[in-house]
Amino acid sequence: MARRALAPFLCLLCVVLTATLLWLGFLAHSPPQKLHLFSTNAQGQTEQLDQQNGLVTVQGDxxxxxxxxxxxxxxxxxxxxxxxxxxxxxxxxxxxxxxxxxxxxxxxxxxxxxxxxxxxxxxxxxxxxxxxxxxxxxxxxxxxxxxxxxxxxxxxxxxxxxxxxxxxxxxxxxxxxxxxxxxxxxxxxxxxxxxxxxxxxxxxxxxxxxxxxxxxxxxxxxxxxxxxxxxxxxxxxxxxxxxxxxxxxxxxxxxxxxxxxxxxxxxxxxxxxxxxxxxxxxxxxxxxxxxxxxxxxxxxxxxxxxxxxxxxxxxxxxxxxxxxxxxxxxxxxxxxxxxxxxxxxxxxxxxxxxxxxxxxxxxxxxxxxxxxxxxxxxxxxxxxxxxxxxxxxxxxxSSFTFTSFSNKSRALKTCSAALGYGFAGGTTDGPGRFDFSQGTNDTNGSPALKNPLWKVARGAIHPPTDAQIACQSPKPILLDVGEADDPYAxxxxxxxxxxxxxxxxxxxxxxxxxxxxxxxxxxxxxxxxxxxxxxxxxxxxxxxxxxxxxxxxxxxxxxxxxxxxxxxxxxxxxxxxxxxxxxxxxxxxxxxxxxxxSHLDRLPAGPLPPINVNRSLSFIRPVIVDHAGLLRRFGDTLASPEPAKPFRPGDIVSARFAGANPRNNFRLEGTFAAVERFDESRKEWVQVRSDSDWFLVYRWKRTSTTLGTSEVTLEWEIEPGTESGMYRFKYYGDSKSLTGQITEFEGTSGVFHVVGDDAVDVLSDARLDELVRT
Structure with missing residues (x-):
């Protein structure tokens, strides 16, 4: 009975001992968490707790x-x-x-x-x-x-x-x-x-x-x-x-x-x-x-x-x-x-x-x-x-009343969210459609303001109240979106x-x-x-x-x-x-x-906004299946650069492959496309460009929705400062079967020759200056 009574305490002691050893790093299978422990000493200097040297003075603000x-x-x-x-x-x-x-x-x-x-x-x-x-x-x-x-x-x-x-x-x-x-x-x-x-x-x-x-x-x-x-x-x-x-x-x-x-x-x-x-x-x-x-x-x-x-x-x-x-x-x-x-x-x-x-x-x-x-x-x-x-x-x-910061005697109020007719007019960066235009207010109309169809559409979403119209004036309301919450906000x-x-x-x-x-x-x-x-x-x-x-x-x-x-x-x-x-x-x-x-009241969190992630609608079609095509395998090269042609900075060189839908795998922290250069000293191919580089483009094209076939084209605009040598494209893809299985594959183009500037192949000062000038 005494042994049974001691058992829970022995187990607890083991747990505490194990936890202590883990915390100290003796039993950890991975590096201990990085600690950032700083304090200020009597002289006003910042000190850091160093596990080997104790408190050490550090510089920095x-x-x-x-x-x-x-x-x-x-x-x-x-x-x-x-x-x-x-x-x-x-x-x-x-x-x-x-x-x-x-x-x-x-x-x-x-x-x-x-x-x-x-x-x-x-x-x-x-x-x-x-x-x-x-x-x-x-x-x-x-x-x-x-x-x-x-x-x-x-x-x-x-x-x-x-x-x-x-x-x-x-x-x-x-x-x-x-x-x-x-x-x-x-x-x-x-x-x-x-x-x-x-x-x-x-x-x-x-x-x-x-x-x-x-x-x-x-x-x-x-x-x-x-x-x-x-x-x-x-x-x-x-x-x-x-x-x-x-x-x-x-x-x-x-x-x-x-x-x-x-x-x-x-x-x-x-x-x-x-x-x-x-x-x-x-x-x-x-x-x-x-x-x-x-x-x-x-x-x-x-x-x-x-x-x-x-x-x-x-x-x-x-x-x-x-x-x-x-x-x-x-x-x-x-x-x-x-x-x-x-x-x-x-x-x-x-x-x-x-x-x-x-x-x-x-x-x-x-x-x-x-x-x-x-x-x-x-x-x-x-x-x-x-x-x-x-x-x-x-x-x-939606209805916040307050006093103007510039005129304390002026009481102001905000309104529930609404978008005006000028919103649908777009901007000079991206024009709108139909008969909308910018600058449409209560006194300066556009053809859209006189079009009864837009009033019908507005009413179908949420007809603005008289109070909302007055609050938003001189904005003629097209979309009274702040009050629209069907099926969600x-x-x-x-x-x-x-x-x-x-x-x-x-x-x-x-x-x-x-x-x-x-x-x-x-x-x-x-x-x-x-x-x-x-x-x-x-x-x-x-x-x-x-x-x-x-x-x-x-x-x-x-x-x-x-x-x-x-x-x-x-x-x-x-x-x-x-x-x-x-x-x-x-x-x-x-x-x-x-x-x-220290004397201030705790700042109120305010009203929480809705989070619609789990109730949002989606009509986006999933990827059903990928097929390489008749007598093809995924990654097969369909077109390669001319091997005998010397390419120079400013040229665009490309290759085309039998592809698959890149939605199957976003390749986060990776790449869909690469350019490799043959390193003569190491006798191996080395990646010198990826799809994080501006000048290398990955294009995907659906060739048949019914068959699930697609092609990928890789294009490289050769930059100033590119080193001479032998190059090739690499394509990294992932195909989806009818059962939903995702399978990785690669494609490799033929080799092509670049006659470059024989500069160091990074964006060095010289190369960057050349890019800035061109």
């Missing part, structure tokens, strides 16, 4: 980490997200898309840490953010520090990424609903990027700078911009912001640049509506070029080119012209002969018939060049070691309100696309409030978005009045911007230091 992971979802048969064009369906990939994660933390307070994500997507999203937070929670206590309060999910606003991942019904319509695989690719890749950033955490310095970027953006709605007060416009040289703002992440131990996070406003619409290849658009180009340039010094360098007050900006820097006459589009409503369809913006290389590809590369290069100059500047301002703080809450903007009424702070830098995390003047007004309001509320004498402000929840646009009240696209897409009425300003100033005290916030 902040704890810094960077990470990057692949989020490329379905590259074919899924509608691209951005233009809302049902005909724009993916057919391949020019460039993989990524999530880039940046972590900044306090060296003395482990709980003071924030995460800024830059996704090569159209925007942040409610369900995506919710999924990321859920997965982080499941990773265990080490990642509990990352939560809804300190994780910001921003999109670069690329219009050439896979769609079908958003939370609300309206953006799902053109993609035929929700696609779980597309959603999972983004969520899982984002979490992996955070994990990599977390694992890379090290003491370091943050350095801040700004650089003029010329010829990379214009205002696509100058008529709207001119509605803002003249004295306000006179404060600024341009009608768009021209400076790229950069935060350099520098390792303290050796001064090595770990990464760069930058903000610059330009739409991700360099690639036109007729592009069907997946890319990160111009910001994806900028990140690719900078990371390639920096990888010689630091292969793990991460470049995040975040969006800013992007709402009325355009990369089509030559302006908008009528395709039929060649004349500029109408200034007021961007029409040609009263219709929008022929009015298109022109990028810097528009004469090349390539769906905007060269213009996209050019706009990306200009952003990259500015960032590169800042990274090489040894006189950047150092963000002083100070508070790392943040807050997040939700606000319901069409657009958000509940939005994220979030600010992040690192020292004297405050980051506005904007749910919508703020126009140029909206962003300026918002930043100015916080700049004026921060000295008194946060005791920051000269605060630095940046705005990043669209983030967390895609809440369409944020125009000024004056811009809203003329109801061009940006105003018509401002969901919550004419006072939307003032509501955001009011809410962020109201909660600004929560960005204070620990001592400054």
């Amino acid at each position: 902040y704890l810094l980490g960077v990470g990057k992971a692949d989020i490329t979802g379905p590259v074919v048969e899924i509608n691209l997200m951005g233009y809302a064009d049902t005909d724009q369906v993916g057919s391949g990939v020019r460039q993989r898309i990524y999530c880039r994660a940046f972590i900044v933390g306090s060296l003395s307070r482990n709980s003071s840490r924030l995460v800024y994500l830059v996704l090569d997507t159209q925007s942040g999203d409610t369900a995506i953010r919710h999924g990321i937070l859920q997965r982080l929670e499941k990773l265990g206590p080490e990642y509990a520090i990352y939560n809804k309060n300190n994780v910001a999910v921003t999109g670069t606003h690329s219009h050439s990424g896979p769609g079908a991942w958003l939370n609300y019904l309206l953006p799902q319509i053109t993609s035929l609903g929700f696609h779980r695989d597309s959603y999972e690719a983004i969520v899982n890749g984002s979490v992996l990027a955070i994990q990599r950033a977390h694992d890379s955490l090290t003491p370091g310095y943050l350095r801040f700078g700004q650089h003029l970027v010329e010829g990379a953006n214009i205002n696509r709605s100058p008529y709207s911009y001119l509605q803002n007060p003249k004295d306000e416009r006179d404060k600024y040289t341009h009608d768009v912001d021209k400076n790229l703002t950069l935060l350099k992440f520098e390792r303290a131990s050796d001064g090595q640049a770990l990464g760069a996070l930058s903000w610059f406003p330009v739409h991700g619409t360099s690639l036109y509506q007729n592009n069907t290849l997946i890319t990160g658009d111009n910001k994806g180009v900028a990140a690719y070029l900078l990371e390639e340039h920096m990888k010689v010094k630091n292969p793990s360098f991460v470049a995040g080119f975040s969006q800013a007050n992007v709402g009325d900006t355009s990369p089509n820097t030559l302006g908008a012209f009528c395709e039929d006459t060649g004349l500029p589009c109408a200034f007021k409503d961007s029409t040609c002969g009263g219709r929008t369809q022929a009015c298109h913006g022109r990028g810097p290389m528009f004469r090349t018939d390539d769906q905007g590809t060269r213009s996209c590369f050019e706009i990306g290069k200009r952003q990259m060049a500015a960032a590169r100059s800042l990274l090489e500047d040894h006189n950047l301002d150092r963000i002083p070691a100070s508070t790392v703080s943040f807050f997040h809450t939700y606000a319901n903007l 069409w657009t958000p009424n509940i939005v994220d309100i979030q600010l992040l702070r690192v020292g004297d830098l405050i980051m506005i995390i904007s749910p919508g696309e703020a126009t140029t003047m909206s962003g300026r007004r918002w930043k100015s309001a916080l700049t004026a409030a921060a000295p008194d509320i946060l005791n920051i004498s000269s605060p630095r402000l940046v705005l990043g978005g669209p983030a967390n929840t895609y809440a369409h646009y944020i125009s000024t009240e004056e811009e809203y009045g003329v109801q061009r696209y940006e105003g018509a897409s401002t969901l919550y009425g004419p006072h939307t911007l003032e509501a955001y300003i009011n809410l962020t100033i109201t909660y600004l005290p929560y960005l204070g230091s620990e001592d400054e916030t």
Whole structure:
């Protein structure tokens, strides 16, 4: 009996002993968790707990980490997200898309840490953010520090990424609903990027700078911009912001640049509506070029080119012209002969018939060049070691009453979300359809406003009440989406309100696309409030978005009045911007230091938004089966480059293969396509290009829906600086049988010869300079 009584205690003792040994790492089958334990000694120096040497003094102002992971979802048969064009369906990939994660933390307070994500997507999203937070929670206590309060999910606003991942019904319509695989690719890749950033955490310095970027953006709605007060416009040289703002992440131990996070406003619409290849658009180009340039010094360098007050900006820097006459589009409503369809913006290389590809590369290069100059500047301002703080809450903007920040006697109110007729008119980057046009308000109609069919369609979704019509005035409501919830919510009424702070830098995390003047007004309001509320004498402000929840646009009240696209897409009425300003100033005290916030009440979480992932509709057809074709095997080469022909930089060389549907396997962190070069010294083939490289294109074509056959074409535009030698293509695919089994295969082209520049085959300074010139 005594032995039986002791048995439970002996078992418990064994469990405790085993757990202790595991914690110490003696019995672990995998490396112990990386601990980041810092403290401040009596002399004010930061010390780190080193397992071998005890407490050691470390240099640095902040704890810094960077990470990057692949989020490329379905590259074919899924509608691209951005233009809302049902005909724009993916057919391949020019460039993989990524999530880039940046972590900044306090060296003395482990709980003071924030995460800024830059996704090569159209925007942040409610369900995506919710999924990321859920997965982080499941990773265990080490990642509990990352939560809804300190994780910001921003999109670069690329219009050439896979769609079908958003939370609300309206953006799902053109993609035929929700696609779980597309959603999972983004969520899982984002979490992996955070994990990599977390694992890379090290003491370091943050350095801040700004650089003029010329010829990379214009205002696509100058008529709207001119509605803002003249004295306000006179404060600024341009009608768009021209400076790229950069935060350099520098390792303290050796001064090595770990990464760069930058903000610059330009739409991700360099690639036109007729592009069907997946890319990160111009910001994806900028990140690719900078990371390639920096990888010689630091292969793990991460470049995040975040969006800013992007709402009325355009990369089509030559302006908008009528395709039929060649004349500029109408200034007021961007029409040609009263219709929008022929009015298109022109990028810097528009004469090349390539769906905007060269213009996209050019706009990306200009952003990259500015960032590169800042990274090489040894006189950047150092963000002083100070508070790392943040807050997040939700606000319901369907009926929010508040006082104007600029006129305390003025009571204001927001409205349930609605989109105006000008929304359907589109923009000069992507014109609308039918008889809609921009600039349609209560006093200035368009043919669509007089068309009874649109009123019938409006009523079928949700007829706006008289109160809603009055609240949204002068916007004539086309889609009263805020009140539409059948079969689930069409657009958000509940939005994220979030600010992040690192020292004297405050980051506005904007749910919508703020126009140029909206962003300026918002930043100015916080700049004026921060000295008194946060005791920051000269605060630095940046705005990043669209983030967390895609809440369409944020125009000024004056811009809203003329109801061009940006105003018509401002969901919550004419006072939307003032509501955001009011809410962020109201909660600004929560960005204070620990001592400054200790007396504050706990910040309310606010009303929770709906998460529609598990109830979203989908009419997207699955992959049924793949067949190689008669007398073919998957990966068989159908066409190879001419073996006797010498190819040179500037040439396009291609090969074609018997293919299978790439939706069977996204090959995340891998590639569908590769170029290999024969290394004479090693006597083996070495991969020198993958589908993450801009100049290597993977195209997929369905040859028979009935038979399930398809072909893949790989194209390589040989870049300046490419080394001479023997090359070949590799195609990596996955086929699906009728039973659902997925089988990997490869294809290899014939060998071809490149007569190159015999330069080092990386984006070295010389090669990069050549690319910038060409």
